[in-house]
Amino acid sequence: MSSTPVTWFEIGTDRPDEAERFYGELFGWAFEDQGAPGRSYRVTAGGGGEAGIGGAIRASDGSTPNYAIFYAQVTDVADACRRAEAAGGKVLVPQVTAPTGLTFAHLADPAGNHFGVFTPPAG
Secondary structure (H helix, E strand, C coil), X not given: CCCCCEEEEEEEECCHHHHHHHHHHHHCCCCEECCCCCCCEEEECCCCHHHCCEEEEEECCCCCCCEEEEEEEXXXXXXXXXXXXXXCCEEEEXXXXXXXXXXXXXXXXXXXXXXXEEECCCC
């Protein structure tokens, strides 16, 4: 059994209202906007609990493609990036630490599939 759980997902879209409606109607998920002013980030615990994972809809301005991504929780983001590259993957977005203390990076597997790794804030 793996010690690296997938614990978060994110849906990036230039139509966040439509995405929220769609996933709300399809799965019964409720969302709460926790983004900074002018930056919508709608969090759901819809997939959370013992049977699933949490996630969010990130509003974009349409300048980047829409996407869906999963995040694996790791103890060391920099080490996960090094190991991904050693295994034939690529680092797409190098390690970033958000003001909240959350640290993350975006990676691609050898086939080009995009995914993320993160470490939650301490404490």
